[in-house]
Amino acid sequence: GDSVTQMEGPVTLSEEAFLTINCTYTATGYPSLFWYVQYPGEGLQLLLKATKADDKGSNKGFEATYRKETTSFHLEKGSVQVSDSAVYFCALAGNTPLVFGKGTRLSVIA
C-alpha cells in the first residue's frame, strides 16, 4: 500500500539556520503530496501541498518540490525561527485518505 517515510527527529537548529526535512513516498499512480505542521497541544495544520510532478508548494517561507523521479517531497526553509518549533508531517493522498509519515520534531533555539 501507499506509504511515507520521513527522517526521524528530533532536529535541533539554531535560529536562522537552514532546514531540510527529508520525505520519500511509495504510491501507485500519481498522488498529491502534503506537509502538515502540529504545534504543541494543537491539531495538524496544512502547511503546503503539491498535486503533480515538479510542482513546488510554498507557505510561510517553507518550500517543497514534488520530485517524481526520486519519489521525494523534501521540506526546506532558508532561515528558521523559534516559532517554527513544531512537529512536521509529510503525507500523501491518491484516491484514498491521507497517509502520514511518523513526523519529525523540530526545535529551534535562540
Add this chain to the structure above:
Amino acid sequence: DAGVIQSPRHEVTEMGQEVTLRCKPISGHNSLFWYRQTMMRGLELLIYFNNNVPIDDSGMPEDRFSAKMPNASFSTLKIQPSEPRDSAVYFCASSQAVGQGHGYTFGSGTRLTVV
C-alpha cells in the same frame, strides 16, 4: 467558520467505562475522518465517512470501537469498554472530498486517558 470542533478536549476515564468523542465538521465538507495519534504508532486512520456514509472502517482496532455520522454536521466515536491501551489523542478532520489535492482541516483533538 469556526473550523472542525471536537469535544471534549480532555477525557480521563476508568478502564471499562464507555467513552464518547464528538466532532462537528466544517459546513460544506463532505468527508470526515477519525485519526488516532500515539507516540508508538504515529497517526492512524480509524474510519472515514463520505456524505455521512462509512466508507472504510478497517482501521478500527477492535469491536469495542464504533463510529456514527447521523447527519452532515455531527459525528461520534465511541469506545466501549475502554482500556488503558486506548489512551491517545483522537483527531477528527474534514475535507471537501477524500482524494487528490484536497487538504484536510483537523480539529484540536481529544486527549483520552484511560486509567
